[in-house]
Amino acid sequence: IALSAGNRSTSVDLSMNIPPLLGSAPFAQGMEAGFQHVGQQLGQGELMSYHVGAGTREDRAAAVQWLAPMLGTVGTDQVVICPGAQTALCALILARTQPGELIAAEQLTYPGLLAAARVLQRGVVPVAMDAEGMLPEALEEACQLRRPRLLYLVPTIQNPTTATMSAQRRQALLAVAKRHDLTVIEDDPYWLLAGDAAPPLAAHRDAGCPVYYISTLSKCLAPGLRTAYLVVPAGEPMEPVLDALRAIALMPTQSMVAVASQWIRSGQAQDMVQRFQQELRERQAIAARYLPTRAQAHPAGLHVWLPLPPRLDQYRLIQAAQEQGLGIASSDAFSVEEPPPGNAIRLSLGGAVDQGALAGALAKLNEILSEAPEARHNAIV
Numbered sequence: 276i277a278l279s280a281g282n283r284s285t286s287v288d289l290s291m292n293i294p295p296l297l298g299s300a301p302f303a304q305g306m307e308a309g310f311q312h313v314g315q316q317l318g319q320g321e322l323m324s325y326h327v328g329a330g331t332r333e334d335r336a337a338a339v340q341w342l343a344p345m346l347g348t349v350g351t352d353q354v355v356i357c358p359g360a361q362t363a364l365c366a367l368i369l370a371r372t373q374p375g376e377l378i379a380a381e382q383l384t385y386p387g388l389l390a391a392a393r394v395l396q397r398g399v400v401p402v403a404m405d406a407e408g409m410l411p412e413a414l415e416e417a418c419q420l421r422r423p424r425l426l427y428l429v430p431t432i433q434n435p436t437t438a439t440m441s442a443q444r445r446q447a448l449l450a451v452a453k454r455h456d457l458t459v460i461e462d463d464p465y466w467l468l469a470g471d472a473a474p475p476l477a478a479h480r481d482a483g484c485p486v487y488y489i490s491t492l493s494k495c496l497a498p499g500l501r502t503a504y505l506v507v508p509a510g511e512p513m514e515p516v517l518d519a520l521r522a523i524a525l526m527p528t529q530s531m532v533a534v535a536s537q538w539i540r541s542g543q544a545q546d547m548v549q550r551f552q553q554e555l556r557e558r559q560a561i562a563a564r565y566l567p568t569r570a571q572a573h574p575a576g577l578h579v580w581l582p583l584p585p586r587l588d589q590y591r592l593i594q595a596a597q598e599q600g601l602g603i604a605s606s607d608a609f610s611v612e613e614p615p616p617g618n619a620i621r622l623s624l625g626g627a628v629d630q631g632a633l634a635g636a637l638a639k640l641n642e643i644l645s646e647a648p649e650a651r652h653n654a655i656v
């Protein structure tokens with residue numbers, strides 16, 4: 276079995292949320308066609324120069340086309356081309372908060388937010404969640420007690436729990452955000468894959484609070500494109516975000532952004548999303564066959580969240596899986612609090628090279644789970 280990325284020691288790596296089929300022939304052909312198109316522009320010299328600012332008119336127009344299913348009509352001048360969602364997230368934290376200020380997030384959340392907050396010296400306030408994600412009443416309480424400035428949400432196929440918010444939940448959270456003057460960062464990498472999610476919070480033009488929307492291409496197309504689209508809400512200043520981006524990354528890799536734009540303009544990007552969606556549906560069906568029924572997933576999601584029995588030792592489980600060449604992610608990585616609120620693992624289904632490799636890996640995991648070591652308590656005296 277080929278390694279899914281880099282030179283990791285595991286033979287099937289289900290620890291990283293990457294799209295499936297990155298090594299497939301149709302994907303490689305699509306990349307080649309994109310590079311060929313971009314190569315034709317090399318003679319003009321522009322492509323390999325500095326591109327500081329929000330992005331070229333052509334790239335911002337492609338972004339608007341990509342964003343239309345999520346947000347409807349977006350002004351080209353509201354869009355900033357960023358080198359990935361992680362960079363956009365850091366830029367927003369820098370632009371909208373001061374060191375020491377707080378960010379409210381679900382108690383289990385995307386580890387990149389935790390890393391950014393730690394490095395930038397902002398605190399994260401954990402907010403309780405249920406099967407739909409963040410609870411509005413828990414956010415209300417957190418606002419009263421801790422006064423966060425930012426609210427970070429992944430409302431569709433949340434990473435890691437796979438929770439997707441109903442339209443009502445989105446509205447209720449917006450109402451709390453408005454009441455407490457919060458700025459919202461809506462990080463939405465999975466909306467197109469889900470295919471059935473309620474409109475993003477940023478699609479509500481009358482939200483009453485600023486909602487910054489981030490749509491990365493990392494999960495629907497490829498992380499190596501390092502292209503994400505940030506939508507700055509109408510009426511909010513662009514300069515602080517651009518200043519922060521300039522300080523962090525100066526600019527995205529223009530050749531990759533140009534490939535992404537070409538894919539979107541030609542319709543290839545949208546075709547690829549459909550292909551990935553179908554593949555993920557089949558992979559999720561395989562996962563449902565091998566994993567216990569308590570596993571949580573969206574039918575077209577990239578990952579599965581598997582709560583473990585409280586007495587099962589997740590570290591020994593992860594170690595046993597590693598010894599069998601299987602990479603999985605521990606719930607600790609996602610937890611705002613110490614200790615984490617529960618015992619669970621996240622399984623990413625895109626990392627296996629094909630469905631056979633995935634089935635083999637999950638069968639192995641199933642076997643390890645059935646023999647899994649329970650935490651032993653020494654006699655208490």
Ligand SMILES: Cc1ncc(COP(=O)(O)O)c(C=O)c1O
Pocket residue numbers: 292358359360361362385387429434462463464491492493498502503
């Ligand atoms: C919620 C969320 N945001 C951002 C990212 C990273 O995106 P990018 O590769 O564009 O930095 C991920 C990747 O797992 C994610 O799940």
